Amino acid sequence: MSGAGFLMAANFFIAQCFCFFFLAVSVRSRNRIAAQWFAGTFAVSSLSIVFEFLLANFPPPRLWTVLAFASILGGAFMLRVGIGHLYGLQANRRHLAALFSGFVLFNYVIYDLPRGTLVHAFTYQAPLAIAVAMSAWAVSRARAAAFVDRMLVVLLVMTSVHFPLKAAIAVHAGSGSVASDYLSSRFALYSQSIGAVLIVTIGLVLLCVLVLEIMADEKANAEVDVLSGVLNRRGFDSRVDALIARRGPHSIVLCDLDRFKSVNDTYGHQGGDAVIRAFGEMLKAAAPADALVARIGGEEFVIFLPFTAKDAALLFAHALRAARAVSPVPGLPEALRVTSSFGVAEIGQNEPLRFAMRRADDALYAAKNAGRDCVREAESPAVVLEVFKLAN
Template sequence: MDTSLFIALLNPTIALALGAAFIVLWFYQRHRPYLAVLGISYCVSAPGFLFQYFTLPIGLALTKLISNIFFTVAACCLSGAIVARYGRQVPRLGICVLAGGGLASFSWFLFIDPDLTWRILAINFAFGGLSLLVAAELRPVRNNGPTENILFVLSLLSSINFFVRTLAVVIVHGPFVSYDGFYNSSYWTTALLSHALLSLLIALSLFTAAALDVMRALKTETHTDPLSGLLNRRGFEERAELLLQRCAAAKFPVALVLADLDHFKALNDLHGHAAGDRVIADFASKLRAATGARGAAGRIGGEEFAVLLPLTDLAAARLFAEAVRALYSAGSVDGLPAGTRVTASFGVAARSGEEALEPLMRRADDALYKAKKNGRDSVRLSYERPETIFVPEQLKAG
């Protein structure tokens, strides 16, 4: 096979393979539309390369315009998809200005003032601007993880490729007068090879990001209670252990609040399991709103909940529990008969020293038992402290 033909078919083949892979990935993750846009981007770039090498019956000039329209659409889709992947607002205006300006300049030097060198500069500078725009959008999140940082660097390298490589080749080997010998030139060879390399690196980074998304989603599912939306027991214990370690290192106070819905079994039997599910979901939403991002809230049993509160002493934790109790007992639950009152009991314990989670939960559970035993719809505190071993001064000195 002719070497030039092999090089010409290299990029379309790579682009179609990557595009198909992203589209297949999107079929299994429909909630991530950026994957479909990435697939479209790579697939659209394939005919762009083909129409650079093969001329359509409509003529050379229109074929080149169509080819660069495909390139531009692919670049816009790729830029928007990368930015959207990281939760940033897609800069549609900036993308449209750069893409439209590049195509307008390309068309001017194609039809009005024909000049191949300026066409090369116009379209490459537009793509370089898009790469810088993506880098600017990724800059605030570049330290959030390895893929963010890698894509930020690749965006900068892509802009360097479009600006510096293009200028260097044009200065050294240009100007280009016509397409005679153009596809054997150093510009075209370096353009194809650099595009193939950067496309693969960007695609691998995005595949890695998608894989990390799946792993995070699976971890969330294994650590989250589907009914309440709170952490399940496993997730709560892992999160609580981490918070306890951090607070111990910083010597911050920590408190634990346990809550249990009153007469839940009777409510379930009287109104049905659907009503019971609504009660749990309603209580969980109030608990989550009260906890915010500062602590860890979880559903650790059927109708039992736990909240670990960093930077909180016993008095502050009591106020927290009283506020949730009062809010919940004064409200109503959708789906229950009017006048049906649902309440909860609370047990509160403050950490002593570097007390582990298990004894802390045991003390809070003892306080909760007292609240249930003494009439429910109340808050009880644990004043107990973990036992310490008394060592006489004489033994310490000896």
């Protein structure tokens, strides 16, 4: 086996590995369809290697030449579709199909051009360059902000540019007097070497994009309370510091479902879960887009309201209390009403969050002692700080 033949076999094996990797990643990725298209990209493109071997050993050469070109081109268009799914910039598949058919027909026509000329080499490589450039354009238009996205754009541009460069290399190094001479030519060795590098780098970067998104999703899922649909304590703690660091005012609202134990005792844990779920959905729907809503205990929730002064936070809490008091709980008797109590505190300048949380908790406790189903305002930061100093 020649050096080029060995590289072609290696490239085929690498492509199948990437096909398997993308299919495996598709099981966990929210971009499952994109991963499957990428698997198809490597599977279809690798068929060109099979057709190149057939070209070198079996007639008719025109058929295998066109099929080898069509498989590489098809893989490039499948890459564009996959990138469209990944980056949210869908391609018109009818247009792609028409363009693919036109390029394959064009390749069939130019087969009779004299080999070894720049015209033949360039007209063969140009459609491939255009197909890959479409993917580079899509990534750059969609979101080339993250480092891995910028790297993908660079690699795709390099891949697109390398096709016309291969035309010059084909003329200089020689690709054989007929198509079946390709495998034994020096150009095949250069072409397959460059192809191996590009296959590995583009495949790894695409895998990196998908794996990073899977990791981000896993982290997000670990910070969300499954039952209520809002953040859990871990998710709240990981996000709140960045918001507090911005110039305020900011406020904290602690809320607790009234007589929740009696709901569990009467309707079972499924009834209690229904109440938690309904309350979490209500808080998430009512809170501003930049607020943090979290479940920090069994039936206790916290809402961090950035850029919100105490008076506005109190109005917000009163609106939540009223909404909860008149809203039925799905799955429980229509007449049942589960109320809630609230403690509201505005975070003082340079006040640690734990102090503000303590003041809001004291206000919540006062609301419970006042008969529940009400809102209480926390003591000022100065009062609590003075008590803390005396206690220590």
